[in-house]
Amino acid sequence: MKLILIAAVANNNVIGGDNKLLWHLPADLKRFKKLTMGHTLIMGRKTFESIGKALPGRRTVIITRQSDYKAKGCEIASDIKEAICKVREDSDVFVAGGGEIYRQVMGLHYARRIFLTRVYANFEGDSFFPNIDPEKWELVEREEFQPDEKNPYPFAFLTYKRRK
């Protein structure tokens, strides 16, 4: 099992505000769907509530300290360790945020890759992606895009791999 962090991150590392995404970038949503379809997602309770429902075609594990938390079509874990334990038979497990969860997962040995959409704009928000330490993470793929009629900001799809 390997964990793959997947996130869309502004220049200033903001990922959201007031429990919402701050931009609409259909190209990123499409990539998220393509990469995660048929796989497992792990996410924090706040991110789940921000999405509002289980995403079709994906096993979803929500991390919460609330022992009685329930969400239709999802599994619940009381911490990161329990979430990892539940999904250990799955090959690729995507960690879909938010900020609290990325921060706790990024340093774990299981976290092997980061699929990051860098949105080249600054936003004011209250959730952040952690700094990516270049000594620990190597940039292995980079695809740059200009804005178009559907996607209002320039952006890049970046893939990082954990160095040994």
Ligand SMILES: NC(=O)c1ccc[n+]([C@@H]2O[C@H](COP(=O)([O-])OP(=O)(O)OC[C@H]3O[C@@H](n4cnc5c(N)ncnc54)[C@H](OP(=O)(O)O)[C@@H]3O)[C@@H](O)[C@H]2O)c1
């Ligand atoms: N741009 C992106 O790619 C992206 C992706 C995902 C999310 N987001 C944004 O990020 C924001 C949400 O992120 P966030 O950091 O506020 O919240 P979050 O990480 O989604 O969820 C935080 C919650 O997870 C649970 N949790 C965290 N650590 C835990 C642990 N060790 N053990 C048990 N439960 C734990 C707690 O739930 P309880 O309070 O229920 O105990 C905590 O309140 C939103 O604005 C969302 O739109 C952006």
